[in-house]
Amino acid sequence: MNDDGIERDGFKSGDVVVITGGGGGFGKAFAKRFGGNRGRIALWDIDKKLGEETAAEVRAMGGEATFFPVDLGDADAILRTAEATMNRYGTPYCLINNASVFPRGEVLALSLQDWEFTFRVNVTAPFLIVKAFGPAMIEKKRGCVINIASGRALEGAPKGANYAATKAAIVSLTKSLALEWAPHRIRVNSLIPGQSLTAMPMVATPREKLIADAATHVPLGRIGYPDDMAGVAWFLASADAAWMTGQGVAMNGGAVMTP
Template sequence: MAVDGVERDGLTAGDVAIVTGGGGGFGRAFSLRLAKMGARIAVWDIDEAQGEETVRHVAQSGGKASFFRVDLADPASIAACAEQTMDALGAPYCIINNASVFPRGEVIELPLADWEWTLKVNLTAPFLIAKTFGPGMIEKGRGVVINLASGRAIEGAAKGANYACTKAAILSLTKSLALEWARHGVRVNAIIPGQSLTAMPLAATSEAEMHAQAKVRNPMGRIGYPEDVAGLAAYLVSADAAYMTGQGIAINGGAVMIP
């Protein structure tokens, strides 16, 4: 209890945290950081090799993590993975909806299948995950959800309307869930990262090009790294953020300044 008499809940050692896309760039950094705080991490990913690699990294740093294979484009796979996670670790305190896909193409040439796939992984999966684990969090009166948005939500994306639309929508889902769950002690926020060195942007450009562009365009003159955003997730799951819900917080070297 704090000096003002208000009880503030946050991640406690032993709590379970699900990190979707936990095998990827940000996902590994989130897993490592939350494991350091004592969370038991459920690494959800479609890529078994990368997911297991994250589990190894967490174990090497003295933390606890388990891998669960999931295809977030498939509701049946999400349901099965949720059941496996519950059986193995119990109900999660925290969920980081971090996995995303970004098939590229201008609207007039983007296949409908790519549009639908992007919506399924980036937006429908967090919706289904909220429906699956929300009731347990509400019952306990504690829980934290962190969604990964993108500056593209605000800027748009040429050759990426599909991705940009899902990132705008995830901000909206964040606010709606926050409103529905605030009275139940469950907080929902979004992280809005700037361009960072992970596999996702590297699918469309080179590392050298990313550095060169950031030098000119980014106010701080550099790209971001997964470690730059991991600390924000650590804050959002902690009791220090107990009065924060429904927010989208940008972390991008000043590239996009969001009110």
């Protein structure tokens, strides 16, 4: 309770956080940030090695985490994994839709399969996940969703129209869901990261070039790191963000300026 007498809800010790793509990159930083602060982490990933390793790291920090192997391109697998998560941990407080795929190619070279695959993992999976957990969260009248978008949603991406379009869709889904769930006291926001040092951009560009390019092109003079994103997610889930919903919060060293 603040001194204005208004109750503000946010992440509390023991709350369950579902993190897709929790094994690598940003997902691992989210798992460690929430798990290291007494969150109970349901860590979803397609990569068993990364998933098990990250869950073990959270437990080594004294946290609680279970790895759930899942392919987010498979709708049935999502529903089964949501059920397994609920059986293990009960209703989540926070859903972090973080995993995504980025098959690269110019529009004229992109196949319909790649286009549909990108939408299935990046947009349809978050849709199915919020549908799977939504009724239980609504019943509790508390919770939050954090959708991981990308600066590409705002500025486009050569050789990545599919990816950029899915990220714009996530920003939009965030707003509609925020409106639908506000009466249930569930907040929905998106985090809009700038280019950061994870496996995803390194598929296309060597690590050293990413670092050097960011040093010259990003106003704050450096590339992003997973912990930069973990700080924003931590804030978005906290009681300090209790009056915030439907927003896209950019963290990018000033690379793209949102109003």
